[in-house]
Amino acid sequence: MITLNNLKKSYKTDEIETVALNNINLSINQGDFVAIMGPSGCGKSTLLNILGMLDDFDEGSYSFNGNEVSSNQNEKMNLRKGNIGFVFQSFNLIDELTIFENVELPLIYLGYNKKERKELVMDALSKMKIEHRAKHYPGQLSGGQQQRAAISRAVVTNPKVILADEPTGNLDSENGLQVMKLLTDLNSEGTTVIMVTHSERDAKYADRVINLFDGKVVTPAPVPVPAI
Numbered sequence: 001m002i003t004l005n006n007l008k009k010s011y012k013t014d015e016i017e018t019v020a021l022n023n024i025n026l027s028i029n030q031g032d033f034v035a036i037m038g039p040s041g042c043g044k045s046t047l048l049n050i051l052g053m054l055d056d057f058d059e060g061s062y063s064f065n066g067n068e069v070s071s072n073q074n075e076k077m078n079l080r081k082g083n084i085g086f087v088f089q090s091f092n093l094i095d096e097l098t099i100f101e102n103v104e105l106p107l108i109y110l111g112y113n114k115k116e117r118k119e120l121v122m123d124a125l126s127k128m129k130i131e132h133r134a135k136h137y138p139g140q141l142s143g144g145q146q147q148r149a150a151i152s153r154a155v156v157t158n159p160k161v162i163l164a165d166e167p168t169g170n171l172d173s174e175n176g177l178q179v180m181k182l183l184t185d186l187n188s189e190g191t192t193v194i195m196v197t198h199s200e201r202d203a204k205y206a207d208r209v210i211n212l213f214d215g216k217v218v219t220p221a222p223v224p225v226p227a228i
Contacts, residue, residue, distance in 0.1 A: 001160070001192060002028040002051065007060035009046055009215075020046040021057070022215040028194065030160065033187040035203040036196045038212035044196045045165060047212065051194060052163045053080045065160065082110055085154030087183075089166035091146045093138040093153075099125070100134040103153045110157060124152040128182060144175030151182055155191070162186060164195040168202055180205050 009021040020043045028034055036044050049055035050062065053069060053076040062069040067079055085106075086092075093102050100121055107117045125131040128148040138146055147167065154162055164183060168176030176199075184205050187193045195206065203209050211218050 001030040001032075001065055002026070003061075003063040005061045007050070007057050007062060009043075009050065009055070009057045019215050021050070024060070024215075024217060026210065026217065028192065030192055031187070031190055032208065033184070033193045033206045034195070035206035035209045036194065036212060037198070037203055037209055042212040043215040044212055048163055048165055048194070048196050051161075052084055052086060053077075082106075082157045083160050085157065085159040085162045087147070087150055087154050087162060087164040087167045089169040091138070091143075091150045091170070093146060093149060095138050098135055098137055099130070099141070099149045099152075102138070102149060103156050106153060106157050120156055121152075124156040125149075127155070128152045142175070143171050144178060147171060147175070147179050148182070151179070151186075155186060159191070161192045161194065164193065166197060167195065168197075168199060176202070 004024050004026040007021055007024040007026075008019070011018045011020055024047065036047060038044055046055065050057050053064075056071045064079060065083065069076060069079065093099075094105075097105075103121045103124055104117050107120055112120065122131055122134070125134055128151055130145055130148045130152065133141055133145060133149070138149070141149065147170075151162075151167075162183065167183065168179050171179060180202055183193050183195070193206075195202070197203055
């Protein structure tokens with residue numbers, strides 16, 4: 001479903017060039033649950049942004065569901081819509097909108113009518129066990145409830161892939177476990193889940209762990225050198 005070949009990404013300033021990803025070769029199949037791990041600055045979030053077509057790559061190729069991903073923004077937007085859902089550490093809910101309205105947004109962009117949107121939103125909220133909070137605003141919810149709402153927004157279009165960036169990072173352990181169970185349930189229903197995490201506990205939910213170090217895929221994970 002996802003294939004990366006010799007993918008490279010660098011960030012340049014007037015004085016320095018930083019290599020974020022260096023010759024990444026990677027294949028992810030439909031229905032996989034993959035965890036991406038590595039130290040801060042190793043390229044995890046950059047890789048996730050490229051997989052989500054939010055960022056461009058410099059060299060190499062990226063194939064998504066049989067389609068070559070280019071740097072054309074309109075083509076990427078059309079390929080991303082309805083196929084990829086995002087879950088972020090900071091939830092990224094819009095404070096001025098109710099939970100229902102937040103979850104409804106992707107459906108509005110895709111052109112669903114009002115009746116269809118209501119049915120799909122309430123179904124997504126029900127699956128996340130948060131339908132009773134539909135009329136509340138994000139600031140009225142706990143962190144765990146906000147992440148449930150964010151997952152509802154991510155899955156409301158029934159995407160092929162969920163990209164999760166540290167989905168439990170702002171949650172206590174109990175709510176974190178609940179969020180991981182929700183992602184596991186979605187994966188068991190056929191959704192591909194790709195998760196960036198620092199948590200060894202969360203990574204154990206995945207079928208496969210991809211370790212990044214200095215912008216490269218490494219196996220096994222490198223052993224940290226103690227500071228002297």
